[in-house]
Amino acid sequence: MGHNKTPAVNAEVEGEPVKASRYWDEGDVYQRIVGALQASGKSMDRLTVEDLAPVDHFHARGFRATQALADRLPIATGQRILDIGCGVGGPARYLAKRFGCEVDGIDITPAFVDAAIRLTADLGLSDVVRIRHGDGMVLPYADALFDGAIGLHVTMNIADRLEFFREAYRVLKPGAFLAVTEHALGDAGDVRYPVPWSRDGMGSYLLRADETRKHLLAAGFGNITIDDRSTEYGAAYQKVMQLIEEDRLPPLGVHLLIGEDALAMTENSARNIKEKRTSPHEIICTKRSVGD
Ligand SMILES: C[S@@+](CC[C@H](N)C(=O)[O-])C[C@H]1O[C@@H](n2cnc3c(N)ncnc32)[C@H](O)[C@@H]1O
Known part of the structure; x- marks a missing residue:
């Protein structure tokens, strides 16, 4: 399907608009991605999930991090998975394609939701990946x-x-998994800003691993594993920094979603990890059933 035929999202927010959506909102994200795809010689008519991978996994280790996490997830064909804060939809589309599951994605930033819906349509995946606009704090889905x-x-x-x-x-559902990746507060604390999720510390709420574990337990989750991925993320940030410094960033990359300050954000992210101010974590847990 050609990109000019795909629908734009109706950007009506369900519930109150919150600050995070304004922080991340960066104009016409879809057109920027399409422009970069074309500059990279990709055909919109034969677009693949892999073509989009450099831009649509919006975290420093990108597609590799999503793949490594997915290797650990017990997803079966036909299951229904939720992607909270789905961004432009790369992880949702990847899981749907890899496992033959259905994925609902929800995100608070209208420009990302718009891009996610249109890219999903471009890939012909709209019947298995449903994206909607909303807040992860008040999910518009039924219990269990x-x-x-x-x-x-x-x-x-x-x-x-x-x-x-x-x-x-x-x-x-009881026994279902929750998988979260995040930058946790490191032992040294006192994060250097700007970083990709906050320019000056406003809207940034990092927790130490023990606090996260406590909240997960209080919410009813068990079998909690928290793995530190500092080495992998540190190396990924170093690589991006080198590309920026040598002016060799490819047209297609998550820098299209970050906007200004990409170099400072990348430098700080790398230093924060090195100085143990932050530590990237991969967290997997399961919903305890009553009596567990
Ligand atoms: C760094 S991006 C990651 C996007 C996606 N998970 C990925 O890995 O490609 C963070 C995303 O979280 C979304 N977000 C932040 N707060 C949210 C909330 N309360 N509800 C839903 N989405 C939220 C932002 O709009 C943004 O798309």
Whole structure:
């Protein structure tokens, strides 16, 4: 399907608009991605999930991080998975294609939702990947609907983590998994800004691993594993910094979503990890059933 035929999202917000959507909103994201795809010689008529991978996994390690996490997730064909804070939809489309599951994606930033819906249509995946605009704090889904949920690099902007986890818990079936990746507060604390999720510390709510574990337990999750990925993320940021410094960034990349300050944000992200001010974590847990 050609990109000019795909629908734009109706950007009406369900619930109150919140600050995070204004922070991330960066104009016509879809057209920027299409322009970069064309500059990279990709045909919109034969677009693949892999073609989009450099731009649509919106975290420093990108597609590799999504793949590595997916290797650990117990997703079966036909299951229904939720992607909270789905961004432009790369992880949602990847899971749907890899596992033959259905994925509902929800995000608070209208420009990302618009791009996610249109890119999903361009790939012919709209029947298995449903994207909508909304707030992860008040999910517009029935109780116990999903077999699993992911939230990749979203929680850094979530002030009330316990409520966020409780809401995820509500929409999961008993025994379903929740997988979260995030930058946690490191032992040294005192984060250097700007970073990709906050220019000056406003809207940034990092927690230490033990606080996150406490909130997950209080929300009703068990079997909690928290893995530190500092080495992998540190190396990824170094690589991006080198590309920026040598002016060799490819047309297609997550820099299209970050906007200004990409170099300062990348430098700070790398230093924060090196100086143990932050530590990137991969967290997987399951919804305890009553009596567990
Ligand atoms: C760094 S991006 C990650 C996007 C996506 N998870 C990925 O890995 O490609 C963070 C995303 O979280 C979304 N977000 C932040 N707060 C949110 C909230 N309360 N509800 C839903 N989405 C939220 C932002 O709009 C943004 O798309």
